[in-house]
Amino acid sequence: MRFATVRRASALAAAAVLALTGCGSGGGAAAGKDPSKATPVTVQAGFIPVIDVAALYLGEKHGFFANRGIKLNVHTAQGGAALVPPVVSGQYQFAFSNIVSVLAARAQGLPLKIIAAGSNSTGVRGKDVSMIRVRKDSPIKTAADLQGKRVAVNTLNNLLQMLGDVSVKAAGGDPSTVKYVEMPFPDAVTALKKGTIDAMVTAEPFDTIAAQAGTRVIASPYPDMSNGSLNSSVYFTSDQQLQKNPKLFTALRDAINESLTYASQHADETREQLSAFMQIDPAVGKQVTLPTFSPQISKSSIDAFVTSGTQYKMISKRVSFDDVVWSGPAN
Numbered sequence: 085m086r087f088a089t090v091r092r093a094s095a096l097a098a099a100a101v102l103a104l105t106g107c108g109s110g111g112g113a114a115a116g117k118d119p120s121k122a123t124p125v126t127v128q129a130g131f132i133p134v135i136d137v138a139a140l141y142l143g144e145k146h147g148f149f150a151n152r153g154i155k156l157n158v159h160t161a162q163g164g165a166a167l168v169p170p171v172v173s174g175q176y177q178f179a180f181s182n183i184v185s186v187l188a189a190r191a192q193g194l195p196l197k198i199i200a201a202g203s204n205s206t207g208v209r210g211k212d213v214s215m216i217r218v219r220k221d222s223p224i225k226t227a228a229d230l231q232g233k234r235v236a237v238n239t240l241n242n243l244l245q246m247l248g249d250v251s252v253k254a255a256g257g258d259p260s261t262v263k264y265v266e267m268p269f270p271d272a273v274t275a276l277k278k279g280t281i282d283a284m285v286t287a288e289p290f291d292t293i294a295a296q297a298g299t300r301v302i303a304s305p306y307p308d309m310s311n312g313s314l315n316s317s318v319y320f321t322s323d324q325q326l327q328k329n330p331k332l333f334t335a336l337r338d339a340i341n342e343s344l345t346y347a348s349q350h351a352d353e354t355r356e357q358l359s360a361f362m363q364i365d366p367a368v369g370k371q372v373t374l375p376t377f378s379p380q381i382s383k384s385s386i387d388a389f390v391t392s393g394t395q396y397k398m399i400s401k402r403v404s405f406d407d408v409v410w411s412g413p414a415n
Contacts, residue, residue, distance in 0.1 A: 118331045119153030125332060126155045130167035130179030131361075133160055135213075135288050136203035136317045137180055138357040139377050142350070143343025145357070152335040160361075163239055164317075168194060171322055178321040178336065183389050184243040184398055186320050190408050191400045195323035197410045199333055200340040202317030203375035204385075205306035213316070213375045214244065216251055216303040217294050218283045219276060227303040228257035233282035236265050236272035241398055243316070244285040247305035249396040254308040259396065273297050289364055289372045296368075309392060313376055315385035321410075330413035337410075341379035348377040381409055 119125040131137045140156075143149060149156055161167050164181025168189050171179050180202055190196050206212045216235075218224045224233070230252050237244040249259035265281060269290035275281045277297050285305070286294055306314055319340055326333055347354045351374055358369045383405045393399030 117329065119335050121151065121153050124150070124153045124155050126157055127178070127332070127336065128176040129156050129158050130170060130176045131158050131160055132162065132164060132167070132180055133361050135358060135362070135372060136375055137361070138354050139203070139343045139347035140340065141357040141360055142347050142354055143339060146343075146346065148342045148346070149336075149339045152339050154332075154336060154339055163242075165189075165239075165242070168196065171196070171320065171325075174322070174325060177325060177332070178319055180317060180319055182243040182317050183315060183385070184246060184393055186318055187386075187389055187393055187403050187408065188242075188399045190403050196320050196408070197323055197326055198318045198320050198381060198408055199326075199410050200319040200337050201315050201344060201377075201379055201381045202319055203315075203377055204313040205316050206373060206376055207307055207311070207313040209304040209307045210301055211373055212304050212306050213291070213373055214247055214285060214287050214305055215291050215301045216248060216283055216285050216305060217276065217291070217299040218302055219279065220298050220300050222282065222300075224282060224302060226255045226257075227251035227308075228255035229302075230283055231257045231261040232263065234263045234265050234280075236267040236275060236281045236284040238267070238269055238272075238287070240264055240266045243398075244287065246392055246396050246398045247309070248285045250392055251303035251305045251308045255303065269293075288374075289358075289362075289368050292368050292372045310384070310388045313378075314388060315382050316375065318381070326410060333410070334413055337412075344377040344379045 117125045144156060159176065164185035167179035167181055170176040172194055178199060186196055186198060216227055224230065235248055237248060245264050248262060252259040252262060267275065272281065272284040273290060273294050276284050276294065276299060284294065321333060354374060355369050358364050359366065386405045390399060390402050394402055
């Protein structure tokens with residue numbers, strides 16, 4: 085059985101109002117209930133339909149959640165920031181997001197806590213989940229050449245813009261001169277082909293799609309940011325919900341971690357899940373660069389994103405690992 089998927093833009097908007105006015109209490113139907121196979125609990129979850137969440141679809145298929153008494157009801161949104169309000173209000177028990185959105189929200193005082201890793205970059209130059217691409221016939225050679233140029237990102241002042249800044253700086257350029265343009269990935273691929281933008285910061289599967297459209301890589305932002313793989317996305321909830329039912333979130337975290345471990349060992353099965361929740365050409369699905377999956381939440385990754393996020397003004401102030409990452413139920 086697949087996750088039940090619910091698209092509710094109006095509910096997200098209502099939850100945002102509740103969160104901003106302080107009306108959310110972190111309740112939710114699952115709060116206070118201990119899950120078990122005999123008495124399963126339905127957990128409301130917020131996902132973005134991106135490759136990174138394939139691990140959880142795979143885990144659900146293999147019963148990792150059901151074995152712990154958890155039934156997931158998934159609601160989708162187009163960005164991680166949109167999933168913060170329904171988690172804070174208690175409408176959703178947990179959600180998926182890129183790590184910058186969570187760190188930025190925590191820095192602004194929202195009571196978010198990371199409960200599990202989501203996905204990681206590969207750390208391989210030229211073969212990572214996010215790249216910077218230009219047309220094959222572009223005179224741009226390195227990220228330093230993006231000074232004064234129009235560069236497309238899916239969302240302004242978030243992860244991909246930060247990655248663009250990181251690569252420009254690493255190449256010796258001035259990131260403040262880059263003209264970032266907010267544009268959905270499919271539109272950005274088209275605009276790059278037409279030459280109405282100079283470059284785009286990609287994320288799979290659109291890096292593979294852009295490669296097929298006649299583009300080339302000029303920078304690998306994650307390796308420019310740090311040596312090795314980085315936690316680039318996470319699953320998060322609120323402090324209030326963790327306090328109300330640590331047993332539920334312990335079971336949920338264990339199910340997520342088992343899913344991540346399984347996905348890391350079964351790449352072909354992970355690819356097969358993509359068509360269950362994404363509109364993706366099967367041929368593209370076979371070629372995309374998968375993120376790496378691991379249950380480990382790296383302190384060095386959190387520190388690296390906080391450093392770059394504050395440097396490029398995506399995060400308002402520093403956030404510590406211990407403040408933002410749930411350590412588990414108190415003894």
